[in-house]
Amino acid sequence: MTALPIDDAVPDLLTALRGPGVAVLQAPPGAGKTTRVPLAMLEAGLPAEGRIVMLEPRRLAARGAAVRMAEVLGEEVGQTVGYRMRGDTKVSKTTRIEVVTEGILTRMLQSDPELTGIGALIFDEFHERSLNADLGLALAWEVRGALRPEMLVLVMSATLDAEPVARMLDAPVVTSDGRSFPVDLRWLDKPVPKGVWFDTAMADLLVQAASETKGGILAFLPGEGEIRRVQAALDGRLPRHVRVQPLYGALPFTAQRAAVSPLAEGRKLVLATSIAETALTIQDVRVVVDGGQARRARFDPGRGMSRLVTERVTRAEATQRAGRAGRVAPGVCYRLWTKGEEGGLLAFPPPEIVTADLCGLALELALWGVAGTDDLALLTAPPEGGLDEARALLRDLGALDASGSITEHGRRLAALPLHPRLAHMLESAGPSGAEMAALLNERDPLRGEGCDLALRLTALKRPRGNPGLERIASEAKRLARLARGTGGDLSPAEMAALAYPDRVGLRRPGDDPRWLLSGGTGAQMDAADPLAGSRLIVATDLDGRGREARIRQAVALTEAELRSLYSDRIAWHDVCRWSKRHRRVEARRHEMFGALVLDDRVWKTPPAEAYASALLDAARDVGLPWNDRARRLQSRIELLRAQGADLPDCSDDGLMTALGDWLYPHLLGRRSLEGLDLSAAILSRLDWAQQQDLDRLAPSDFETPLGRKVPVDYAGGVPGIEVRLQEMFGVTRHPTVGPERLPLRVTLLSPARRPVQVTTDLPGFWANSYADVRKDMRGQYPKHPWPEDPTQADPTLRAKPRK
Template sequence: MTALPIDPILPELVATLRQHGRAVLQAPPGAGKTTRVPLALLEDQTITGKILMLEPRRLAARAAAERMANTLGQQVGDTVGYRMRGASKSGPNTRIEVVTEGILTAMIQSDPELTGISVVIFDEFHERSLNADLGLALAWDIRGALREDLRLLVMSATLDAAPVAQMLDAAPIVTSEGKSFPVDIRHLPKPTGKDIRLDQATCELVVQAITENPGSALVFLPGEGEIKRTEALLAKALPSDCTIAPLYGALPFAQQQKAIQPTATGRKIVLATAIAETSLTIQGIRIVVDAGRARRARYDAGSGMSRLVTERVSRAEATQRTGRAGRVAAGVSYRLWTKGEEGSLPAFPPAEIEAADLTGLALELARWGSTGADLALLTAPPEGPMAQARALLHDLGALDTKGAITAHGRALVRLPLHPRLAHMVTIAGPDAAPFAALLNGRDVLMRGAPVDLSLRLEALRDARAFARNRSFAINHAALAETRAEAQRLRRFTDKASDLTPAQMLALAYPDRIGQHRKGDAPRYILSGGKGAYLEAADPLARSPFIVASDLDGDQREAKIRAALPISYAEICEVYAATIAWHDLCEWSKREGRVITRQQLRLGAIALEDRTWSDAPPEDIAVAMLDGVRQLGLSPSNAAKRFVARVEIGISGGLDLPDLSEAALMDNLEAWLLPHLTGVRSAADWKGFDLLPALKGRLDWGQTQALDKAVPSHFTTPMGRRVPIDYSGDHPAISLRLGELYGVTRHPTVGKTPLRLELLSPAQRPIQITLDLPNFWKTSYADVRKDMRAQYPKHPWPEDPTAAEPTLRAKPRKS
């Protein structure tokens, strides 16, 4: 058996695991941990049960099982087997079983003691998949509560081991320092231009790498589309002795196997996604070309939708990819970025729990009887997405009002589907299995087909007839996969129904039933409250109602990528228990008024809408408060004077309420609501007088104290009440000069002198003073001279202090 770098530390690892029952193994790419560690544990006589090893990908799981079986000189299914969704090779004598990550969760949920399992190994844990995080948390919970003898081993090439070790109660860390062969890392001399496509730049770098180095190459690209475009370019640019082999998750297994097997002659160029980052040794690879991109699913809690985004790789991912070049010999790694750009890369990729749809996780936690807070999750699930996941599960009937799993929820979790699709299959029965398989897999029609899912169902039922009658090309590989999955899913169902495909889809997506908005554009409001649209040319663009299963996740308005039309009657039949009449009384910013409607609603969509003519006045008043918040306060001059008086009273020590605009807006319900009867539009609000409502903020005692300390009016010698303006530096009044004849002391508010604006008989300002006696002695003579010339019919006495106040002109001579 060929020596591998991991071999020297295997005795230490086995002893550590025997003594402590838990360990974290750090080993660089190519060290051999995936195949050597389980076999080393197999020789430990204290391990009597099965060794379970989790792999993040199906291809890696099969390859690992085959290599270990080959090492033992056996067939897969003897001592070493594997188990994954839809495929299994294990027997009664199997001691090492390689499983994909979701399998462990299902095993734990069905048998919380993991009967017959002695060791659980989490391989390539640095990928931080949701299933791996949950599986480790559940296994650790089992070890603490039920199985002290259960041994746990976490293995990784690039993970920061300390946090994992700490989470596992200070688990020992065992490190393999060895590296199989050196790898020369080469960067671009300068950044690629913005106008150069990724596939073109990658093609040029591959050609350079092949020209400069011997051996086969492994090229990392973010997805299937980039692989196919790069493959087309390389087919014209590579030497004739080079064979191109794509490798991505959607490929049939036989083609995946072909990509990792050595070629008989010539050189092989493997174009792979992240599927080739871990646990795979591809024979003959001496060159790695890294395009520096990774495709990840990002979940947006605001929209309730996931979408695939292409991002820069992390430094950890780049290291992992580089290691592929040094597995069988010294190699070289070409990176499609400059040395200077490397510092801007994130250290690690985000854990899937931070960015994924958490609906499945929430259901698994509820089944375990946990919220997640009591489990050893390396990263806590984000609160927003988790709350949204639980809300969806409640809508599906999988959780009760307290968040506990229901009998229906337990039925859903047993199906190997997203809870949405599991709900659809459970309710709709066997006829929903092909539809669920279709929704869960790749599109069976080639790119460019309309969004209508009925076309896919038609192709699934009869591909030959579809090909004769339709102009859309079929993806036959995806069609075969979908049919096989449909057969498997049928085994989980028994109760038949007569639901239409549109009704089935509505069961799975209760939040994505869409109603056409008013207008010509194909825009929809979804029952979950979000907006969505169809391309104008799509045949479904004029459908009154649709159900969308796939959207691009745009937060403002999502593009519908797959949907079915649904009728009003079909909606009502499925959601009869949910649809209800709602009284709608709310402020319309667009119309500038309170609108009162009665609507038959399913979530955010109104199936029927009619005028609510007898809406209670108190409801209208409450809705008008939102209008006030939008329009703002518009106090009259009298209201402004009152507010100014209150502010002066507060500054003078009076116990009065805060009438600042901010305070008033914060407490509209308390002071304004009782006065809004009859107000329901912006026009009504414009004519509304705030003064009575503002005065209502003061009780009788406060009003009396205010009137005494800060009076609202000044009473002239003639008995006329003149409002006092408190908005300036001094309280002020405006009145005609003749009204103050005979006044010898300056008017005051308390000890504060009033600012007097003295007016002519025509109500025009002629003097402003804070000292009336001084005005009489000084400026009055000049004012008298001017006024006598302008208003000869009015009295202008030489001694105003001795005259009678008057507003009249001189009596006519008889």
């Protein structure tokens, strides 16, 4: 065998495995850990009994690793070295090293927690932090601690900081420096101009790289769509000897192998997704062109939807990609960003467990028998909100009971190689649901041809010539063999509704194709789509963006189908509520499925309590029906509160905060807020003793010497009255209010009721300013009394009697 950089670290690694039986191996890409370590363990007699199972995050890497190790041994795959993945297995009784994909390891652990016949577990490419790898390691570590202390556990990583996982496992770290040739990093001189498409900029950079370098070229793009568009943009722009080959996960295995194998002649340009970052070695690559983008799944638990987002690469990913150019010789890496932009890159990509749909994880945890994740050796805990949403969906699917324990139905779902939604559909529909399950589990084979799933199911009957359809048809046959029962005669729409009970959509009023989904969120589609006029749909694929997700795949559903499928979930709900739009209380009877109103009728006899609650919402929306009397009462109470009185908060904010406590009883039996005696309602907040104190300390009226009651205005915190000057004759003590005896602001009026003087010291006014006022007023109002000493005069509202 050709010497590899990892060879120097193998002795220390074997020593660690012979000792504590657990180790963390840190080695850069290209060191040879994936193919060399399992063979070295086997040659050293590790484990003493049982086979080695190595976990690989990707199917291509798993199959490629098994093939390479078998070649080293001079054997066919399936003898000493084999692999096992969904829909493709090559193992035998003689197999000692088995390379498996992530879902397979989880099933091994759940079906046989003792992992009978397995002596060692290797977690390769752990730095990718896939959810299944995190879960698999946590479950395996629990098995080792409780049942299999002799089982060897090895975690291998390329770029991950090994210390956290080493601390979690209490394991030694073995490091291989690897071997890499220098890579010349080349950045853009200036950022890609606004308005220039990514595909165009990437194609231009690839043409430049091809003209300035020699050797194979590996370009990193975020997804299959970008690969196809860049490939089209390169048409006719490259020398004839340059052969363009795509590389992404959905490609047939033969095409993937062709992309990673050396060419007999000519120069290769591989347009790849992140699948080429690790675990794969493309031998003749000397040049890397990094588009600087990565596609990740993001799950929004509030919307219950996952979506693929295109984000900037992290520094760790960029370093990993650049290293591909220096595997076997000095290389060059072109980056589609400037050196200055590099400072804005994040250090590492987020672990999948914090961004992904946690429905599968929640089901696996329930099957394992744990209520939470605190007792599991998870390097990163999942977000509780996402886990709660996942469990809610599982209860909706019947996989968990009300207590959160797994049901028999849930156990059957966990055994199927599908998302719990699709597993529930297949379990309910039987083999007839296999095509729908396979179609919904794979990428859209007819992208850009409308949203209708029925079109895709029809195309699936004749899949020849379309690699995507052929792959789905093959998977459907496999799923049909796994399905149980008959499931009855369900339509495609009913099957989709079984998988997505929260995504049944009812068209909103108006011309635009917009739907309210049964889960409470919104969705829309292109107006030209044939499904745009459908009243009811099931949205099976959405992009999850914005306030209303864009529908990518859906199927039309009839109301009869919905009622047949979910009759137990459709029920009448009486609704009496305030309509902000129509500014009135609406009492309706709604027949509902989730958030959808299938039928709407008038509720003729809503109870008083329901109407009163709706009027409370009206008050919150439009405000309280204030009048002068109620405002004066509010001001009286607030004046005393400001002076330290123990009274309830009757400020605007205080009243609104406690609205249900004081206003609700006064709304019983009413049909509107008009005519409401708000003063009586506010006064009801005070007990009898408080009302007595209010009337004594902050009376609503001031009684003049003539016995006439004048309203006291308490607005602005300075209480005041307006009264005719002659009516205050004889008053020698200024009127006050409140426990602090706050002087009233008295506005003295002329006989024509015009303000003459404003005072808070009436005796002082009589003694000082009155003489000047008397002098002015006698001429203007000679028929009214203006005595020299008003303190000794009788109050009056009359003019002098005629002589």
